[in-house]
Amino acid sequence: MATYKTSDFRKGLKVQxxxxxxxxxxxxxxxxxxxxxxxxxxxxxxxxxTVLDRTYKGGDALEAADVQEIAAQxxxxxxxxxxxxxxxxxxxxxxxxxxxxxxWKYLKEGLPCSMVLYNGNPITMSPPNHVELKVVECEPGxxxxxxxxxxxxxxxxxxxxxxxxxxxxxxNVIKIDTRTGEYVExxxx
Amino acid sequence: MYETDDFDFLPxxxxxxLETRAAVLRQLRDxxxxxxxxxxxxxxxxxxxVVDLHLDPLAVTLTADPDRPSAGPRMWLQTxxxxxxxxxxxxxxxxxxxxxxxxRADEQGARHNPEFTxxxxxxxxxxxxEGMDLLAALAxxxxxxxxxxxxxxxxxxxxxxxxxxxxASVEExxxxxxxxxxxxxxxxxxxxxxxxxxxxxxxxxEPHLGKTRPxxxxxxxxxxxxxxxxxxxYPPVAERFELYVHGMELANGYHELLDPSVLMARNRAANAExxxxxxxxxxEQSRLLAAMRYGLPACTGVALGLDRVLMAITGAKHIREVLxxxxxxx
Numbered sequence: 409m410a411t412y413k414t415s416d417f418r419k420g421l422k423v424q425x426x427x428x429x430x431x432x433x434x435x436x437x438x439x440x441x442x443x444x445x446x447x448x449x450x451x452x453x454x455x456x457x458t459v460l461d462r463t464y465k466g467g468d469a470l471e472a473a474d475v476q477e478i479a480a481q482x483x484x485x486x487x488x489x490x491x492x493x494x495x496x497x498x499x500x501x502x503x504x505x506x507x508x509x510x511x512w513k514y515l516k517e518g519l520p521c522s523m524v525l526y527n528g529n530p531i532t533m534s535p536p537n538h539v540e541l542k543v544v545e546c547e548p549g550x551x552x553x554x555x556x557x558x559x560x561x562x563x564x565x566x567x568x569x570x571x572x573x574x575x576x577x578x579x580n581v582i583k584i585d586t587r588t589g590e591y592v593e594x595x596x597x
Numbered sequence: 598m599y600e601t602d603d604f605d606f607l608p609x610x611x612x613x614x615l616e617t618r619a620a621v622l623r624q625l626r627d628x629x630x631x632x633x634x635x636x637x638x639x640x641x642x643x644x645x646x647v648v649d650l651h652l653d654p655l656a657v658t659l660t661a662d663p664d665r666p667s668a669g670p671r672m673w674l675q676t677x678x679x680x681x682x683x684x685x686x687x688x689x690x691x692x693x694x695x696x697x698x699x700x701r702a703d704e705q706g707a708r709h710n711p712e713f714t715x716x717x718x719x720x721x722x723x724x725x726x727e728g729m730d731l732l733a734a735l736a737x738x739x740x741x742x743x744x745x746x747x748x749x750x751x752x753x754x755x756x757x758x759x760x761x762x763x764x765a766s767v768e769e770x771x772x773x774x775x776x777x778x779x780x781x782x783x784x785x786x787x788x789x790x791x792x793x794x795x796x797x798x799x800x801x802x803e804p805h806l807g808k809t810r811p812x813x814x815x816x817x818x819x820x821x822x823x824x825x826x827x828x829x830x831y832p833p834v835a836e837r838f839e840l841y842v843h844g845m846e847l848a849n850g851y852h853e854l855l856d857p858s859v860l861m862a863r864n865r866a867a868n869a870e871x872x873x874x875x876x877x878x879x880x881e882q883s884r885l886l887a888a889m890r891y892g893l894p895a896c897t898g899v900a901l902g903l904d905r906v907l908m909a910i911t912g913a914k915h916i917r918e919v920l921x922x923x924x925x926x927x
Contacts, residue, residue, distance in 0.1 A: 415703045437706025440803055441839055441846060442823055443795030444651050445704070448780070463780045465792065466651070466703075467874055592604070 410472040414447050414464055422454070422473035422524065425462075429454040429473035429526050454524065454531045457506060475526050480533065482519040490515060492523060492533060501530040513568030514539040514586050535586045540595050541565055542581050549574040559591075605926055609917040618907055618919065621739060625696060625716055625903075628735055634692040634718060639681030641698060645883035646673035647680070648864040649823060650871055653702040654879070655711070674700040677900050678717050679824065680885040683853070686719055686896055687888035694718035696903070707915045708845060710923050714903040721894040725836040725852040728897030729813050732850060736811045736840055739906055746812040750834075753814055757802045762794055763818055763832040770797060777801055791820050806841035814839050824860070825851035840901070842909045850899035857889035 412421060421432040434450035445466035452459050454475070464470070480492045480501065488505045490512070501523060505512065507530075514535040523533045545563035558574040562582070570584055572591040583592040608615070626636065646654045654673040661669040675681075677699050685693055699715045720731065733745035754762040758773045765773075770793035774781060779800045785792070806812050815838035819827045822835035836852035854860055864881040871878055907919040917923045 435706075437704070437709055438799050439651075439704060439706075439709065440795050440799040441817075441821070441849065442649060442651055443798070443821070444792055446782070446796065446799055461780045463782045463796075465782045465784050465788075468782060468784050 409474070411469045412472060413469050414445065414466050417447050417449065417464070417470075422475055423451070424471040424473045425451065425460070428456075429475050429531070430460065431532065433459070454526060473526075475524050475531070478523050478525060480521055480523045482515045482517065482521060484517065485512075485515070492521070492530070494523075495520075501525075503530055503533060507532060510589070511535055511586070513564075513566055513570075513589070514541070514584065516541065516566055537585060537587055538583050538592060539586055540581050540583050541568075541570075543572075543576055543578055546572075546576055546578060549576065607926075608921040609923055609926065610919050610921055614907065614911055614913070614919050615921060617911055618903075621903070621907060621910070622696065624739060625694075625735075628738060629694040629718065632692070632731075634694045634720075635690055637682065637685060637690075637693045637695050638697070639675075639678045639685070639695065641675055641700075642672045643675055643681065644672060644880070645680050645885060646879055647676050647824070648867045648879040648881060649676075650867050650874070650876075652676045653876070655700045655702050676701050677715055679898070679900070680883060682717060682719055682898070683885055683893055684888045686721060687891050687893045691721035691894065691896075692719070705924060708905060708908070710904065710916050710920060712924065712927070713916075716901040716903050717898065719853075719896050719898040721896045723852075723897035724895075725815065725838070725897065728850050728852060728899060729815060729838055731897075732838070732840055732848060732899050732901075733811075733813060735901070736842075736847070740811055740842060740909060742810050744810060745840075746807075746810060748806075748812060748814055749816045750814055750818065751816065753802050753806065754797070757805055758797060760797075762797075763834070767793055770794070773797065774800070791818070794818060794821070803841065803846070804844040807843055807845070811847075812841045814841060822854070822863070823851065824854050826854045826856075845905055845909065846902075847905050847909065848899050848901040850897060852897045853893065853895075855889060855893050855895065857886045860886060860889060 417435050419432055419435050423430050430451040431454055432449055433452050436448040438446040438448055447464040449462050450459055451462060479495045481495060483491045483493050490503045490508050492501050519535060521533050521535045523530050541564035543562045544565050547560055559571045560574050561569050562572045562576050563569050570591055572582055580597055581595040583595050585592050642657055654676050657672050657674055658667055659669045659672055660666045678695050678697050682693055696716050698712055700712050704711055736745050751763055754760055760769055760773045767790060774797060806814060816834040817837040819833040819835050825835045825837035827833050827835050838850045839846050840848035868878045868881060904916050904919050908916060913919050
């Protein structure tokens with residue numbers, strides 16, 4: 409089994425602890441004075457969703473999680489269930505709204521994403537770093553207001569709301585950074 | 598249409614943060630010029646490097662043959678300009694400062710970038726207290742603080758944890774950590790005294806340092822002397838000090854070790870500990886030892902992390918906010 413040394417630790421790493429797969433959701437590097445480094449991590453259990461606080465010393469190691477990553481695309485939503493398809497095998501996989509978390513905001517039909525399988529079952533997905541979404545509802549901007557530091561809420565095709573510049577209009581396609589949830593740019597009118 | 602990473606050419610610091618950096622650089626040069634310090638430049642690449650268990654220098658190969666770029670003599674990117682600056686002191690320049698880049702492998706986080714800017718200075722004739730006075734004066738100017746507090750390492754531990762860092766046992770450290778619900782690495786079961794001290798410092802003491810105004814922590818455990826001299830009292834302490842603001846370490850100073858045989862012994866001990874942890878050994882011989890044998894004047898030196906000073910001034914939560922291009926955009 410592959411192992412990760414503390415120098416490999418980063419957000420997004422999938423590791424195995426006590427026989428269960430975890431996702432590193434936070435990693436804080438701490439090094440007091442000239443002492444040994446500490447890696448303060450928050451890890452989410454990929455099966456149960458619970459969050460674990462763990463601190464590691466420089467030189468410690470963790471096993472890589474026994475998971476499989478596949479390229480998939482989002483198909484549709486059925487109540488609280490989100491349906492995806494494996495791009496290679498065309499097999500369909502379902503995730504609960506809890507497993508999808510905040511990423512529902514980016515899920516439009518056909519969106520390419522990566523999925524993680526554990527023992528053949530899907531446990532989590534992540535969207536690409538940037539997603540383009542159509543604005544379906546927003547207040548009209550004040551005339552002549554082209555400043556980008558004035559923001560307003562805009563509703564997009566997935567039903568999610570983001571904060572964007574005042575010049576945005578309904579029908580615009582905007583790019584959102586899924587890592588921060590922030591508006592990046594207007595892609596088209 | 599832009600590809601995903603086409604925005605990575607942009608700086609991560611705001612223009613305002615970069616303006617603050619420029620202003621602080623001017624302020625630093627004025628501060629040292631007013632006090633008769635000579636600004637110096639020393640090599641980033643050196644044959645010598647600090648030998649420390651917890652400092653990992655980046656190695657650079659000086660390619661001798663363009664067809665074999667990885668073959669050639671090995672040099673080190675400096676982890677601080679300490680050795681070269683002490684050689685200048687030994688050569689007879691009594692007050693020097695430098696603003697330079699330093700490199701430390703594997704140090705990346707909210708307060709660390711593997712390449713960072715150090716302000717380092719030395720003044721011959723200074724003892725521990727004169728060294729702290731000068732650091733306090735500079736911190737007051739840069740951070741706009743009317744006063745800078747001072748607290749010994751021992752008092753800080755006793756106040757925050759109720760344990761004596763110089764005399765308590767490993768079991769007492771473990772108990773203090775558990776009483777404060779510190780999340781303990783599993784590997785702490787085999788930890789040394791210094792590893793316990795570091796963990797407790799990071800988790801329980803540092804967050805309280807410099808809360809209302811800057812604070813200088815001084816008189817470190819002798820086992821953490823690095824290049825500081827040890828004051829022979831009971832228990833012995835290293836004449837080392839660090840500046841803290843809002844729980845963040847900004848500077849590290851030493852009343853400098855002068856005895857080359859003591860430095861050689863520390864180098865050997867550090868290499869033995871490195872070997873025990875599977876780390877590469879670092880060169881124990883250096884031109885600093887030659888300078889010390891020739892005669893390093895009694896002095897105190899301080900290294901100040903410029904990027905962290907800027908974080909403290911601007912209120913940045915991450916070092917990216919004060920660097921034009923952090924490592925992932927370099």
